[in-house]
Amino acid sequence: MEVHIGGRIANVELISKDGNNVVIRIDDKEYNLDVVMPEAGVCSILHNSKSYNAEYKRKDKSYIVNTQFHSFPVEIVDSQAKYLRNRKKEDVDEQQDRIFSPMPGKIVKVLVEKGQEMHAGDAVVVVEAMKMQSEYKVKRDCKIKDILIAEGDTIDGNQTLVTLE
């Protein structure tokens, strides 16, 4: 089965499982492990007597896994997921047609004008939320279609701030 972690695609196979004792192959490396989940979202792995812990949060087949001072996005790509992935790819590819803030806040700065040409990564607005200022950027080359807010405006979460084309 494919597991995606960051940019890497790993091939993962469960060889055997007997109680806590699990043998897993990741790419060409075979791991002989003792695995338990002592707590919700916590995984303890013993490998060659080394004790590793990972905490994770799951959403369907996507995980955020924290290991010691690292945080990884991990995705399990089983046959069903593969199918959905392929379909999705055909549908939309990084389609971004608006700028919005997930949180309510205040518009600190509008950095663009209507009709302006943008490059991927260019900043559009600065929003203050939870006492922090954040820049919102465009993910692809595009053009500013409309600006729906002004500096100083109070905005709701998910409100469309700027439309793109």
Place this chain on the structure above:
Amino acid sequence: MEVHIGGRIANVELISKDGNNVVIRIDDKEYNLDVVMPEAGVCSILHNSKSYNAEYKRKDKSYIVNTQFHSFPVEIVDSQAKYLRNRKKEDVDEQQDRIFSPMPGKIVKVLVEKGQEMHAGDAVVVVEAMKMQSEYKVKRDCKIKDILIAEGDTIDGNQTLVTLE
């Protein structure tokens, strides 16, 4: 609905519920409350601005509820529970036919002999488990039928130590 708490039987009725705002009558006292469950097994109750917390553990309709420095057994007796209760009452009434320890341990002392007449509350054996010694007592007047262990024996959890008649 009947709610049993310790020796007391309280009559509890839900008058209304609107969001967190709950009106409950307990016996002849009406409570106007703000109730939320912030965490699994934790209940926060605001009553006349006073802030109360209760933590509880549930098993079917039986609860152990901890309030500030108190621990109460609480039982919800709905119609189904009432029916079961009545049936159970006919069946067995504090029937105790053996002495056992819920934990594995060691027999420290046997305080009785075969055939001995016992009064409710008399001690039968002393068991050491989790480094603590505990006396096990009979709950009703009875007679020692058989003693299946000796001092110094290691015992399993739930092993019958002494039978009663």
Place this chain on the structure above:
Amino acid sequence: MIKKILIANRGEIAVRVMRSCKEMNIATVAVYSEADRTSRHVLYADEAICIGPAPSKDSYLVIDNLIAAAKQTGADAIHPGYGFLSESSDFARRCAKEGIIWIGPSPEAMEMMGDKITARKTMIEAGVPVVPGVQHDLSLEEAKKVIKEIGYPVIVKASAGGGGKGMRVIRKDEEIEEAYNTAKSEALSSFANGTLYIEKYIENPHHIEFQILGDNFGNVIHLCERECSVQRRHQKIVEESPSPMMTADLRKDMGEKAIMAAKAVNYSGAGTIEFLVDDNKNYYFLEMNTRLQVEHPITEEVLRIDLVKEQINVANNLPLRLHQEDIVQRGHAIECRICAEDTENNFMPSPGIIQQLTEPLGIGTRVDNYVYEGYEIPIFYDPMIGKLIVWATTRAYAIKRMRRVLFEYKITGIKTNINYLRRIMDASDFLRGKYDTGFIEKNSEFLLDEHYEGSQDETEDIAIIAAYMDYILNLEENATKTTDNRVISKWREFGKRNAMLRI
């Protein structure tokens, strides 16, 4: 004596104040917005009153609602914490008018320190060094003359400003005019007050502050310094006490000046004199915070005092319990601020539900917290979810302890700056104690390095295994689904089953 205190705040500072109240047998009243019904401070308090909708301006900042809550519950004093209305002289004055004790300085002291120009004037009169500059409004021509006197670099600042707005650094003649004009227009549009002043610009200074404590009888002592130079965009991230750059002489000198500053405004209660210090140990008054500060615990740890208890004693009109000669720093304390933010994504706030939380414990560890498993961090307030404070006999041990404590702190469900803090504890400038307010910028690459510790491959494989095992167990569980309404989730049940028996 005060019997019941309303805490006009939320989050960790509300809980922290209540802890001390509880230890003094003083009843506590929490106030909460509609978004905060499940916040720990509500659960912790003896009483709790809802004071309005989620946005601060409709709840935590509404003086009328706070006063009404105090009246309703019969609170005889209000503790404002930090932030919100803690520096509002209007609130302090209103409390006095309503016969409620304000746990803080007089409104007059707050006002004198609240306005930058008045504060500066007062400090000059009191003999406290200030940054060279001119404090009254200047025309462009006057500004040019002053700049010539002071020498570059200089900064133009809005008198009413804060948070970097209406500020411009000027390094050469050609920059003066544009800087002056933009600062003026920003000041006008942001604060409706175009008054500007000009100061010597201290390049990457040290931010060092002195805690002071005064009573209602004219006694003022200082409680030594806190080093707060680890800042990102003027937000403190890590603080320590003592400051690695401090000497006994400088401490005595700055401490005396801090006392003079506080006495100049008849200060009573706990407050902080912030100084800028340059590399030659020249120091300048920056501002006074007329309230408790986020980083107050490090002072508490090196001096082993409870600042909230001292505040309450002063509010009770008691003379100071401590004398200057009692104040001896012992050992070393460090504080890290834990924030719900995505350090790898421009420090964007990351609110959400806390799925799993393990807080560090054990020797030398203090956690000032308020969140818990299952709690949803609201989107309306500050992203700081708690503070880790360690104490140890030496600075080197304190850093090692902080590393241990950061290792123990585990949280899932939201993103935090724990990894980032851990890297600060490994940055060589920090380790050597040779850093100033330029630290974060200078070390930004190291602090955000993704390939930071250990083999990336190995830890990646561990992450893969954890996710994969969870996935497999889900499949199994779905196949053998039972109706299960126990409170302990099936995940925990699995953990148990797996450990004690066999899968």
Place this chain on the structure above:
Amino acid sequence: MIKKILIANRGEIAVRVMRSCKEMNIATVAVYSEADRTSRHVLYADEAICIGPAPSKDSYLVIDNLIAAAKQTGADAIHPGYGFLSESSDFARRCAKEGIIWIGPSPEAMEMMGDKITARKTMIEAGVPVVPGVQHDLSLEEAKKVIKEIGYPVIVKASAGGGGKGMRVIRKDEEIEEAYNTAKSEALSSFANGTLYIEKYIENPHHIEFQILGDNFGNVIHLCERECSVQRRHQKIVEESPSPMMTADLRKDMGEKAIMAAKAVNYSGAGTIEFLVDDNKNYYFLEMNTRLQVEHPITEEVLRIDLVKEQINVANNLPLRLHQEDIVQRGHAIECRICAEDTENNFMPSPGIIQQLTEPLGIGTRVDNYVYEGYEIPIFYDPMIGKLIVWATTRAYAIKRMRRVLFEYKITGIKTNINYLRRIMDASDFLRGKYDTGFIEKNSEFLLDEHYEGSQDETEDIAIIAAYMDYILNLEENATKTTDNRVISKWREFGKRNAMLRI
């Protein structure tokens, strides 16, 4: 220098030792029985080795398995913690033979202090006061003569005994013969050794112990006293330091005797000299514990040292870092032992799964813990699940802080002695600091009073409401059941939904 330590223990002490190792950059190896795979010490350590089945005698007490684990992981030292093999001179000797550093005293010192008669003889020779009595085996007739000399009350004790077995108090002539005979037969059957000795019986003495620290160069210092008189059946429950009955003179005197005691056996590392003290402040050597003790944190808090780090330094063959004149107690510390037990049911152990856990935090609070939400406390080991330690400037403040901390500690799923501890903090004998080892017995009625605080009716109604609301919400949830396999349980989801939206 030691690079990797195997901790031959489990539970809170294993985690506590690992915390200090981590702060010294020393790698840690956990050992665990099959029942302990999910115990925190396994998750905390860098490495973990299974050493056998659940019963201690098949795992934690098997020297061969521990040595094998150390060999396999390349640990260069073993820390035994307390309990299990911590006082086994065989284990210490075996470590030496295998070239593994034993973090503890020499096997010879352990043996001299391990046998009561040898220890007593050594102490008399060293000039340390012992309870008046006779240390060699006595016939009944000899016993009668000795008793006449010492005066009533006296106690006959099995030389090899412990835990109250083979002990009898004699208060008058007529009791001698029966007491002698039963003690002898108990001693024979329990310990296969009928040797008895006779001592003056100190009625309800104070149990006061001195922490000592020695190095491999003959230096020994004492770290002042701990008051451990709050005991139930010889089990300590609450400890504090300083002792409320201690004076500076007595401390100096007992401290010097404690040092003499330790020097008499060339003691190296951390150890404790236990004394019995009568109401007239006469004190007598009771025994020496040749290991770290459960209650060591209160010494750490009043002296602000880390005893585990000091142990490791001594094992590294370093001279003591501290000198006697450095040792000054500051403030007051109290420890409460949290046990999974049913205080209302004869203190029966109460193992089980921890459903919900909130540990106290904040100023002056230390928690030495090892359990967590979802963890199942195994049935095989000690019921102690953690220790709460507070420090404050005075004893009165420390008690108030302990009350606050006990208020914050919330646990469901198992029964604990929290309520009982809370009552101890309210018992007037404890508050006045006027108590001895008779405290628990004398106050048992007060400590177990069910109608203890507040209106029973009101708190009963709160309990009813909580259960009833849960019941109602269950009905609702069952009616609107959705397939929900999110990790956060529906209970939490409810809490969230309820708080943020509406039911």
